[in-house]
Amino acid sequence: MAVVEREKLLEVKNLKKHFNVGKNAVLKAVDNVSFDIYKGETLGLVGESGCGKSTTGRTIIRLYEATGGNVTFEGEDVHGKKSRKELKSFNRRMQMIFQDPYASLNPRMTIKDIIAEGIDIHGLAKNDKERMERVYELLETVGLNRAHASRYPHEFSGGQRQRIGIARALAVDPDFIIADEPISALDVSIQAQVVNLMMKLQKERGLTYLFIAHDLSMVKHISDRVGVMYLGNIVELAASDELYEEPLHPYTQALLSAIPVPDPEMERSRERIILEGDLPSPISPPSGCRFRTRCPHAMDVCASKDPKWMEAREGHWVACHLYDNELNTENKQQ
Numbered sequence: 001m002a003v004v005e006r007e008k009l010l011e012v013k014n015l016k017k018h019f020n021v022g023k024n025a026v027l028k029a030v031d032n033v034s035f036d037i038y039k040g041e042t043l044g045l046v047g048e049s050g051c052g053k054s055t056t057g058r059t060i061i062r063l064y065e066a067t068g069g070n071v072t073f074e075g076e077d078v079h080g081k082k083s084r085k086e087l088k089s090f091n092r093r094m095q096m097i098f099q100d101p102y103a104s105l106n107p108r109m110t111i112k113d114i115i116a117e118g119i120d121i122h123g124l125a126k127n128d129k130e131r132m133e134r135v136y137e138l139l140e141t142v143g144l145n146r147a148h149a150s151r152y153p154h155e156f157s158g159g160q161r162q163r164i165g166i167a168r169a170l171a172v173d174p175d176f177i178i179a180d181e182p183i184s185a186l187d188v189s190i191q192a193q194v195v196n197l198m199m200k201l202q203k204e205r206g207l208t209y210l211f212i213a214h215d216l217s218m219v220k221h222i223s224d225r226v227g228v229m230y231l232g233n234i235v236e237l238a239a240s241d242e243l244y245e246e247p248l249h250p251y252t253q254a255l256l257s258a259i260p261v262p263d264p265e266m267e268r269s270r271e272r273i274i275l276e277g278d279l280p281s282p283i284s285p286p287s288g289c290r291f292r293t294r295c296p297h298a299m300d301v302c303a304s305k306d307p308k309w310m311e312a313r314e315g316h317w318v319a320c321h322l323y324d325n326e327l328n329t330e331n332k333q334q
Contacts, residue, residue, distance in 0.1 A: 006038040006039070006041075007039045008036050008037070008038055008039075009037055009038060009039045009073070009176060009208050010072070010176060010208075010210075011036050011037075011069050012033060012034055012036070012037075012056075012060065012069070012072075013032055013034050013058060013069055013070045013071075013072075014032050014033070014068065014070070015032070015033045015034070015056065015060075015066060015069035016028070016030055016031055016066065016067040016068035016069050017030040017052075017056075017059045017064055017066060018031075018104075018246070021046060021283065022053050025283050025285050026285075027282050028285065029052045030052045030055050030056050030232050031216065031232035031233060031285075032069070032232075032233065032237065033052075033056055033217075033229075033234050034139070034234070035068075035070070035227055035234060035237060035311065037208060040206055040207075040208055041208060041209075041224040041225065041226050042208070042209040042222055042225075043209070043210050043211070043223065043224070043226070044211045044219035044222065044225070044226040044227070045210060045211070045213075045214075045227050045229060045276060046125050046212075046214060046219050046226060046227070046228055046229070046255070047228060047229035047230055047255075048230070049214065050279065050282070051192070051229040051231060051232070052201065052229055053212045053229050054099070054180050056229070057178040057210060058180070059210050060094075060178060060210070061078075061094055062079065062222075063096070064146070065078045065179070065268070066277075072092070073090070073094065073176070078090065085207075085223060088121070088122070089334070090256060092118075092122050092172045092173075092241065093176065093229075094174060094175070094176045094178070095118075095172065095174040095176075095177050095178070096169065096177065096180060097162070097166055097169050097179045097180065097182045098165060098178075098182075098240040099167055099180045099181040099182065100185055101158050101161035101162040101185060101186070101317045102158065102185070104161075104165055105153040105165065106153070107153050108152075109150065109152075109153075110150055110151065110152060111139075111148055111149050111150070111151055111152070111153070111156075112149040112150065112166055113131065114153070114164065115135050115139070115149075115164065115168050115171055116131055116134070116157045116171065117165050117171075117237050118168065118171040118172040119134055119135075119171050122172055122319055124172065124173075125170075135171075136149065138167040138170055138171055139167060141170065141198060141201070142164070142167045142170075142197060143193075144160065144163055144164070144167070148160075148186055153200075155214050156166070157190075158190065159179060159186050159187050159190035159193065159299065161265065162183075162185075162186060163192055163194070165182075166182075166194075166201070169289075170201065171206075174207070175206075175207070175208060176208045176209075177208070177209050177210075178206055178209075178210045179198065179209055179210065179211045179212060180212045181197060181212055181214070182194060182198075182213075183213065183215065183218060184213065184214065184215070187215070195218055195221060195222050198211075198222065199222060205329070208243065209222075209323075212319060216255060216256065216258075217259055219240075219252075220240055220244050223240045224239065225237065225238065225239050225243075226238065226239075226243045226244075227242060228243075228249065228251065228252045228255065230251050230284055230290060230291055231279065231290040232282055232285070232290070234309075234315065234319070235249045235252065235318065235320070236248060236249040236251075236252045236316075236318045236320075237316075237317040237318075238313075238316040238317065239315060239316070242313075242316055243254060244253075247314065248318045248322075248323060249291075249318050249320050250273075250291065250295050250297050250322075251275075251291050251294075251295070251325050253273055254273040257272045257273040258272065258273075273296070276294055276296075277293055277294045279294075279325070286303075287303055287304065287306075288301070288302050288303045288304050288307075289319075289320070289321065297322060302321055305321070307320050307321050308324055310323060
């Protein structure tokens with residue numbers, strides 16, 4: 001039986017985003033990140049607060065200009081010099097849902113004008129009637145109704161505002177959506193509703209997602225593959241089920257051991273990995289492996305050499321000296 005080749009939608013290679021923070025100091029928020037996203041899939045990106053996952057999303061979509069590396073969207077360089085017309089066309093295909101549903105909606109605009117902003121910019125409606133019909137259709141698509149169109153953002157709950165943010169992203173018929181922690185500001189009871197809505201829309205519209213979050217349980221629920229970030233680097237990337245069942249990197253193992261289990265006996269008996277020390281500063285990260293200062297398996301080589309990004313198993317990538325066969329062979333010979 002022939003293997004079906006998946007089609008790449010987005011390719012990120014050695015992406016860097018550094019910020020000058022004064023006194024000749026540079027904050028390396030994203031440093032040498034690489035991954036691919038395939039058409040129709042959801043790639044989850046997880047990690048502690050401050051690890052660079054949101055900056056990665058914002059740099060991909062050009063809300064931040066990249067310091068280095070490449071982002072290719074269907075073979076086209078995202079960060080290459082573009083005319084306003086080319087940039088406008090690109091912006092229509094890639095949209096973003098923001099983390100804070102309170103700050104991401106203009107409080108002085110009605111909901112219809114917020115949702116229709118992209119429709120107006122890209123000229124997707126011939127007249128006012130068609131414009132309003134598109135707005136009504138989008139509101140109903142995300143579980144709201146027509147009566148909401150003339151209201152203002154302050155009249156809605158957090159969950160409703162996030163639905164409006166989703167409607168705004170869908171308004172220009174994008175192919176790819178970056179969801180930057182879209183549920184972290186919502187009540188737990190509302191989070192599942194928003195995630196299920198996103199999954200339903202993906203199925204109906206053939207959307208591709210980069211889903212950024214720190215809620216590991218929800219990421220497993222929505223993602224086909226999951227990447228784990230630590231201090232500006234991706235340390236592990238694998239299919240969702242495999243990553244959760246057999247994590248390879250010590251950092252991923254520690255993260256997953258912290259997820260609560262709804263079985264009291266199992267919760268009491270299972271081993272929880274407690275990381276020692278604080279998260280280092282991205283302004284002066286540790287030499288070699290950035291996780292070595294908190295890693296229970298740290299070796300001498302971890303301080304002097306960056307771990308290679310390698311495929312430890314088919315489709316399961318990791319950056320850790322524990323899985324570097326060449327290095328381990330050298331050590332045995334010495």
